[in-house]
Amino acid sequence: MSIKVLYFASLRETLGYSHETLTLPASIATLGELRAHLARRGGVWEALGEGRNVRAAINQEMVGPEVAVADRDEIAFFPPVTGG
Amino acid sequence: MNSVSVQDADFDVGLETAALSAGRPEVGAVATFVGLVRADKLAAGGGGAVTAMTLEHYPGMTEKALEAIAAEACARWQLLGTRIIHRFGRLVPGDRIVFVGVAGSHRGDAFAACEFIMDYLKTRAPFWKKEDTPDGGRWVDAREADDAAAGRWES
Numbered sequence: 001m002s003i004k005v006l007y008f009a010s011l012r013e014t015l016g017y018s019h020e021t022l023t024l025p026a027s028i029a030t031l032g033e034l035r036a037h038l039a040r041r042g043g044v045w046e047a048l049g050e051g052r053n054v055r056a057a058i059n060q061e062m063v064g065p066e067v068a069v070a071d072r073d074e075i076a077f078f079p080p081v082t083g084g
Numbered sequence: 085m086n087s088v089s090v091q092d093a094d095f096d097v098g099l100e101t102a103a104l105s106a107g108r109p110e111v112g113a114v115a116t117f118v119g120l121v122r123a124d125k126l127a128a129g130g131g132g133a134v135t136a137m138t139l140e141h142y143p144g145m146t147e148k149a150l151e152a153i154a155a156e157a158c159a160r161w162q163l164l165g166t167r168i169i170h171r172f173g174r175l176v177p178g179d180r181i182v183f184v185g186v187a188g189s190h191r192g193d194a195f196a197a198c199e200f201i202m203d204y205l206k207t208r209a210p211f212w213k214k215e216d217t218p219d220g221g222r223w224v225d226a227r228e229a230d231d232a233a234a235g236r237w238e239s
Contacts (some may be wrong), residue, residue, distance in 0.1 A: 007214035009140050010223040053226075060145035061206065076142060076210075080226030081213025083170060084118055084140070084182050084202060 001026075001071045005038075008078035011054065014047045024069070031056055032065025034075065048077060055080055086166045090146050092173040095183055104165055104187040111164050111178040115194035116185040117202055124176030134215045137224075139172040139181070143209035146170070153204045157186070160200065161193035168201065170211065200237055207234040 001024045012018050028032055028034050035056065039049040048054055057076045069075065089095075093138040105111040105123045107156055121137060167185040175181060186202045188194040 001234070006142070008142055008210065057145060057210070058141075060142070060148050062149075062210075072222070078142070078210060079212065079223070081207065081210050082213045082224045082226050082232075083141070083209045084206040 001028075001069070003034075003069060003073045003075055005034075005072070006074065006076040008076065010079050011047060016044065016054055019034055029068055030065060031058060031063060031067050031069055031075065034069055035065065035077065038077075053080055054078070086151065086158065087168070088150040088154065089169045090141060090143075090150070090202055091169065091171060092204055094171070095169045096209065097180070097183065098125060100167055100169065100183055100185055104167055104185045108164065108190065109199070111187045111212070112189045113186050113191040113194040114185060115191065115198040116183065117183040117198050118180055119202075120178045121175045121179045121181060134217055136174055136176045136216040138174045138214045138221075140212045140214065141170075141172045145210050149209045150205065153201055153208060156204065157197040157201050161188065161197045162190075163188050163193060166197070166201065168205070170205070170209065172211070203230075203233045203237060206230040227229075 003024060004019060004020065004021050006019045007015050007017055030038055035048050039045055054077055055062060057063065064067050101116050104114045110132060148163060150168050150170065155173060156166060157166060165187040169183040171181055182197050186194045186198045208228055213223060215222050
């Protein structure tokens with residue numbers, strides 16, 4: 001399964017990446033599992049770890065960690081929003 | 085009719101307000117909100133005054149999120165039109181950031197929907213503010229008060 005992952009705002013600056021294309025192992029089925037998978041890279045990627053205040057979207061819709069990830073999805077991770 | 089714009093350019097409040105009722109005699113109320121960059125805002129943690137801010141957003145998702153919020157408002161109240169404009173990029177104190185305009189037959193629905201759209205926008209639209217201060221750039225933290233404001237519409 002191949003997906004595109006985007007990072008925004010302070011998370012983008014912390015990680016040093018605005019986007020990447022990833023091929024996921026079959027063991028990763030949900031958004032929460034993807035996030036844990038990325039956090040296991042260690043170092044700055046621990047910003048995605050459990051307990052960190054991070055929101056996520058799949059295909060430009062904000063969703064929770066239980067939602068399934070599918071091939072060619074556009075996934076985004078970002079801090080809580082501060083518009084308006 | 086709902087209309088959403090995400091843009092770096094400023095907007096004309098008078099023109100936008102007038103457009104909500106132009107040629108539509110059934111409109112009896114137009115409620116609007118304009119959000120501005122505050123000059124007196126101090127960075128949390130004792131930093132200096134904000135000299136400018138830069139708004140980042142998620143192109144594509146931002147427009148979808150704002151359209152969904154407008155549609156939700158139309159499902160909850162009797163409305164005749166909505167207009168949402170949100171700017172991005174570098175802004176200085178006094179600059180306009182956001183415009184929400186709601187047209188309806190009567191003021192009650194227009195007032196309520198205007199406030200609802202702003203409350204939901206604060207927690208659901210993918211914008212992030214970074215403040216420039218004399219001590220450097222600083223990302224603005226989300227406020228619990230904004231979550232509470234959005235949450236009161238759930239009941």
